Amino acid sequence: QKEVEQNSGPLSVPEGAIASLNCTYSDRGSQSFFWYRQYSGKSPELIMFIYSNGDKEDGRFTAQLNKASQYVSLLIRDSQPSDSATYLCAVNPLHSAGGTSYGKLTFGQGTILTVHP
Amino acid sequence: EAQVTQNPRYLITVTGKKLTVTCSQNMNHEYMSWYRQDPGLGLRQIYYSMNVEVTDKGDVPEGYKVSRKEKRNFPLILESPSPNQTSLYFCASSHGQGKQPQHFGDGTRLSIL
Numbered sequence: 001q002k003e004v005e006q007n008s009g010p011l012s013v014p015e016g017a018i019a020s021l022n023c024t025y026s027d028r029g030s031q032s033f034f035w036y037r038q039y040s041g042k043s044p045e046l047i048m049f050i051y052s053n054g055d056k057e058d059g060r061f062t063a064q065l066n067k068a069s070q071y072v073s074l075l076i077r078d079s080q081p082s083d084s085a086t087y088l089c090a091v092n093p094l095h096s097a098g099g100t101s102y103g104k105l106t107f108g109q110g111t112i113l114t115v116h117p
Numbered sequence: 118e119a120q121v122t123q124n125p126r127y128l129i130t131v132t133g134k135k136l137t138v139t140c141s142q143n144m145n146h147e148y149m150s151w152y153r154q155d156p157g158l159g160l161r162q163i164y165y166s167m168n169v170e171v172t173d174k175g176d177v178p179e180g181y182k183v184s185r186k187e188k189r190n191f192p193l194i195l196e197s198p199s200p201n202q203t204s205l206y207f208c209a210s211s212h213g214q215g216k217q218p219q220h221f222g223d224g225t226r227l228s229i230l
Binding site for chain 1: 150159165176207
């Protein structure tokens with residue numbers, strides 16, 4: 001099982017709809033969770049980060065974290081064509097090979113989102 | 118302007134010829150990392166550094182070396198590059214411990230022939 005898995009895309013939604021992106025992780029001790037957006041040929045840019053169970057909202061974006069079920073999701077409301085990109089889930093595990101590993105960050109393989117007019 | 122700067126942006130070279138990709142950040146961040154990105158595999162961490170002279174392996178460290186002699190710089194060294202190291206490389210930095218989001222450089226596309 002991969003450490004961080006994302007639902008395979010591509011995901012296509014109409015403009016104005018809600019896009020739902022999901023991510024599961026295997027390390028139960030993981031503490032920090034990030035969503036990055038990456039446009040083709042560009043570097044990843046941070047969209048949201050979440051540390052606590054529940055929802056965190058920022059504009060049209062909502063991150064949801066459920067540590068018991070080990071999943072984190074990103075909802076994009078009122079999707080726009082400019083939201084079309086690859087979305088990367090990243091997890092910071094508390095421990096790695098028996099020790100703390102604050103610098104380690106594991107990414108999922110990414111989900112391609114297309115928002116069509 | 119806060120930024121992470123990588124050089125070169127593009128490089129085509131041959132197997133076995135040592136190369137260094139430089140990374141510099143101007144945000145006084147403690148943490149710096151190197152990633153490679155390959156189609157279908159996503160971003161994979163190569164090495165990271167928690168501060169000067171403190172480095173640790175990520176998920177795919179084989180064939181790479183790093184050093185952190187100064188806080189702002191974190192070069193990636195390929196002593197004897199091979200074609201399987203052809204990839205898109207990103208350097209990133211962050212402030213504090215793992216809870217902090219990472220700021221990425223613009224990427225370096227390496228082709229090893």
